[in-house]
Amino acid sequence: MKEKIPVIDFAKCTTCGKCVDICPEKAIHRAQNDSCARCIKYCISLTIPCKPDILHFDYENCTSCGDCLSVCPEKAIHWYAIPVEKK
Ligand code: SF4
Ligand code: SF4
Structure with missing residues (x-):
């Protein structure tokens, strides 16, 4: 049972790859983005978080080794502590 998992802050991530x-388990994947993005040109404040290339974790294969946190030049990956279930 994992105690923590890595998560990405997409406000910081530049999708450098x-x-x-570096992931030894090949547990981080680039997702195909099939967003149409038509809304972006209408957004006055440009705050719509639509990026052409988004990453996602395969948490089944992630061993929480931390290599991805260490390599990220933007410090965009951090740990999420999984709440422990009380019996
Ligand atoms: S290393 Fe950091 S900035 Fe680069 S793709 Fe991964 S999370 Fe994004
Ligand atoms: S913590 Fe380790 S195994 Fe998990 S995604 Fe990051 S580099 Fe891969």
Whole structure:
């Protein structure tokens, strides 16, 4: 049972791919983005978080080794502590 898992802050992530390359378990994938993005040109404040290339974790294969946190130049990956279930 994992105690923590890595998560990405997409406000910081530049999708450089260094975390994808370093992961020993191949547990970080680039997702195909099939968003149409038509809304972006109408958003006055440009706050719509639509990116052409988004990453996602395969938590089944992630061993929580921390390599992706260490390599990220933007410090965009952090740990999420999984709440322990009380019996
Ligand atoms: S290494 Fe950091 S900035 Fe680069 S793709 Fe991964 S999370 Fe994003
Ligand atoms: S913590 Fe380790 S195994 Fe999990 S996604 Fe990051 S580099 Fe891969």
